[in-house]
Amino acid sequence: MAIKVLIVDDSKLARIVAAKALGTLQPEWDRVEAGNADEALARLAGGGIDVALLDYNMPGRDGLVLATEIRALYPDMPIAIITANAQDEVIERARAANAAFVMKPVTTESLRAFVSGAALRLRSAAR
Amino acid sequence: MTPPELLLTELELDALTELVNIGVSNAATSLRKMLREEVLLSVPAIEIANHAKAATLISQREGDHLVAVRQAFTGALNGRALLIFPEANGLELVRAVTGEYVSPQEAAAMEDEALAETGNVILNSCLSSMANMLRRSLTMSLPQVVRGEGTELLRTAEGREAGLVLFFYINFVARDRSIRGYIAMLMDLPSLSALKLLVTDFIERVMGDDFGQDG
Numbered sequence: 001m002a003i004k005v006l007i008v009d010d011s012k013l014a015r016i017v018a019a020k021a022l023g024t025l026q027p028e029w030d031r032v033e034a035g036n037a038d039e040a041l042a043r044l045a046g047g048g049i050d051v052a053l054l055d056y057n058m059p060g061r062d063g064l065v066l067a068t069e070i071r072a073l074y075p076d077m078p079i080a081i082i083t084a085n086a087q088d089e090v091i092e093r094a095r096a097a098n099a100a101f102v103m104k105p106v107t108t109e110s111l112r113a114f115v116s117g118a119a120l121r122l123r124s125a126a127r
Numbered sequence: 128m129t130p131p132e133l134l135l136t137e138l139e140l141d142a143l144t145e146l147v148n149i150g151v152s153n154a155a156t157s158l159r160k161m162l163r164e165e166v167l168l169s170v171p172a173i174e175i176a177n178h179a180k181a182a183t184l185i186s187q188r189e190g191d192h193l194v195a196v197r198q199a200f201t202g203a204l205n206g207r208a209l210l211i212f213p214e215a216n217g218l219e220l221v222r223a224v225t226g227e228y229v230s231p232q233e234a235a236a237m238e239d240e241a242l243a244e245t246g247n248v249i250l251n252s253c254l255s256s257m258a259n260m261l262r263r264s265l266t267m268s269l270p271q272v273v274r275g276e277g278t279e280l281l282r283t284a285e286g287r288e289a290g291l292v293l294f295f296y297i298n299f300v301a302r303d304r305s306i307r308g309y310i311a312m313l314m315d316l317p318s319l320s321a322l323k324l325l326v327t328d329f330i331e332r333v334m335g336d337d338f339g340q341d342g
Contacts, residue, residue: 010170011141011142011144011145012138012141013138013142013145013330013333013334014145016333017333020333020334056152057148057152057170058170059170083152084148084149084150084152085152085155085156085168086156087156087159087166088159088165089159089302090165105149105333
């Protein structure tokens with residue numbers, strides 16, 4: 001079954017850009033989108049999500065809070081926090097939630113390391 | 128007041144907000160280095176308003192005793208960016224940035240100069256990242272320290288305050304210090320069609336095929 005990625009960002013444009021970069025790197029992966037944390041959790045509860053890309057600065061709960069919530073539910077899911085806010089504390093909190101840090105604006109280059117790592121982890125978990 | 132969605136499409140507004148959001152996140156990263164404390168940001172608020180309304184919005188949230196570092200930008204986009212604090216916070220920021228290097232008396236004496244320099248770093252980091260994403264250059268004026276209420280902060284020498292502006296507003300607070308403030312950005316709207324073109328170009332580029340290679 002194809003790997004399914006959840007893209008969470010309040011900006012539709014940012015979701016499109018992330019989806020496009022992802023599509024270039026892993027054209028066969030499926031993509032679903034959510035505009036905020038609650039929508040994201042509802043999508044996850046629906047099942048079938050393998051990877052999560054989370055914007056940091058969103059109305060309501062931010063991406064780091066959401067990452068912690070997702071991590072509690074899915075201990076092994078590859079998660080990335082996407083932001084131009086590269087403060088040490090933000091990077092540390094991403095690390096504490098065992099999430100990767102990806103700089104905005106998202107490009108295939110900035111996303112490549114995370115996506116390769118996620119693909120590797122999912123392959124070895126499936127074995 | 129005109130709702131922004133009457134003048135710009137949802138996706139154009141979304142793109143502009145995302146540009147500002149990335150710019151401000153870069154600015155917070157710079158401020159973090161200067162304060163050595165984490166800086167928390169709000170989600171940008173956006174409105175289309177005239178200057179009087181924008182000034183009222185600033186004063187409503189912060190009161191009348193404000194100090195701001197203001198920089199005008201011209202080029203692909205025209206407008207002003209402001210770093211605004213409650214006046215009592217200005218000296219606190221200078222102390223936080225200069226740290227142990229200067230005495231409290233020296234910090235007070237150099238308050239305006241230090242504010243201008245701090246504002247310059249923060250606003251430039253915001254504006255230059257936006258310019259890079261738009262692939263256009265923006266010319267930034269020298270930073271100016273202004274004091275007073277909202278109207279004073281927005282008054283320009285050229286008297287450009289007649290028209291409508293796209294008004295972005297983000298508040299920030301340092302996690303461990305009593306420093307809080309606001310980044311406000313006003314983009315002039317005399318040429319909405321030029322702005323729409325620029326945003327359309329940006330949207331096409333980030334969604335287009337070449338973005339992954341050179342973006």
